[in-house]
Amino acid sequence: MKDRIPMNAGNLMKAIGDIDDRYILEAEPGKAGRTAAEDREIPELSETSPVSEHKEPSGQSEGPGVIEASEIRENRIVKFRAGIRRYAGLAAACLVLLAAVSVWNIQKNDRMKSDGNGAVYEKQETEAEEAKDAAAYEEDAKENGQAAPTAQEADENKAAYIAEDSAEQPAGQSADQSFAEDMVVQPAEDSHAAEMMELEEEEVYGEKELLTECATEYMKEAVKEESEDPYELLPEADDLAEAEHIAGFSMDLSKTDLLNDSSGFTAVFRAEKGTLHIAFYDQTVKVAAVTKTSGSELTPSSAAVDQEKKQIDGYQYLYEIYQEDTELSEQLVKVR
Amino acid sequence: MLDEKIIELYWDRSEQAITASDQKYGKYCSSIAWRILYDKEDTEECVNDTWLHAWNAIPPQRPKILKAFLGKITRNLSLNLYEKRHASRRGGGETPACLDELEECVGHEGRTDSYVERSVLNGALQHFLESLSEQDRKLFVQRYWYALSVKEISEEADMGESAVKMKLLRMREKLRTVLEREEVYV
Secondary structure, three states: OOOEEEOOHHHHHHHHOOOOHHHHHHOOOOHHHHHHHHHOOOOOOOOOOHHHHHHOOOOOOOOHHHHHHHHHHHHHHHHHHHHHHHHHHHHHHHHHHHHHHHHHHHHHHHHHHHHHHOHHHHHHHHHHHHHHHHHHHHHHHHHHOOOOOOHHHHHHHHHHHHHHHHHHOOOOOOHHHHHHHHHHHHHHHHHHHHHHHHHHHHHHHHHHHHHHHHHHHHHHHHHHOOOOOOOOOOOOHHHHHHHHHHHOOOOOHHHOEEEEOOOOOEEEEEEEOOEEEEEEEOOOOOOOEEEEEOOOOOEEOOHHHHOOHHHHHHHHHHHHHHHHOHHHHHHHHHHO | OOHHHHHHHHHOOOOHHHHHHHHHHHHHHHHHHHHHHOOHHHHHHHHHHHHHHHHHHOOOOOOOOHHHHHHHHHHHHHHHHHHHHOOOOOOOOOHHHHHHHHHHHHOEOOEOOOEEEHHHHHHHHHHHHHHOOHHHHHHHHHHHOOOOOHHHHHHHHOOOHHHHHHHHHHHHHHHHHHHHHOOOEO
């Protein structure tokens, strides 16, 4: 009778205190736990921190040093991966911005080059200016009582202009040759402009691709932790029709995205006409909840509250994940 | 100072053992007590009592891992003090939340007068912990041994708070099943 204790939460908590030492050391809080505790100004703590214990050559083969060192390495890897995931969206946006700036810069440089050497652009402008000047000249001549130049005078002026222009050309190159060369440039310029337009279109397409890729990567990461096959939690073929009926939209794999959680619940995302539909379900309950959004706000359907507690928990969990990750929700909505 | 050396000091009945323990593990034990009690004076009291209990326990005991040994003493003392201080009311900190959560595991078909063999309970807990994945085990121990908040655990594990809550819920359900299956209740 001595060893019998009343079964209550307090005694259970005390019993947990007697667990194996290695589990205690294995789960010893790292930086986050210590920081939180230190923030509360625990009184008169000694200077020896748990971190310094890692460095101590204690000689204990099963001591804290061995376990904690691997734990720290593992935590770092996990945090590094999470960091990459977290900032993938930001990096994608930066890349898109960088690409847009590059394209704009190339276009600007190209235009500057045309201004300097492109005879076509210059020529067109010269012709327009000439026409304008001629009109102004005629008007001026009329006002001053002078007659407009005759056809012969015009030809003479043109010959003089050509002679003057050819004097500026390199030796052995006539004005006509120069003009012909200028003419050859034009198709090249046009093809370049077409290339630029294509490139611009590719950039727009690339942005969408990047965002899609980012969202897909996120889901892959979320899925990878628990399951190698992201689709293994999909309903069986017989259940699919019922699931689709409750969800109110087709769960065609080629048109939906999946997000599995560790508890076995799955979210199916499907976009239609600017609205993002989401169904939450697991294999046993088929569809736990259906919701939809036209922005970043989700509106749970009544199905969410009609289900058993277990289903609501699962639903709320995914719902919170979705809400917490505004980056993901924004991307999904934007991509659709 | 090496743990072995500190233990030798206890065995030699040298008071330096307490100073060395405090220097090396004072912060560790304070953190454990603080998370349960959330009170400066009570934390100090428990940590000081820890050295006294260690002094009385060594010898005859010779702990394999001094850190865990001292941590367990601090935790038990803190829980006892918590019960004493909060006999009629629930205070701050994570302990009330932990106790509320564990309450789910001890209900047994409406019986309120269940008793349990301490050794059987310890064995069942050991089996339960062995059955968990390393990650889940860490979450469970951090919550119910170290009394870390869900937020702190989620930061440690780099998971969402809701994910941690969900995992803890499922582990409690599993623990309840284990306790019932192994007929811990008498």
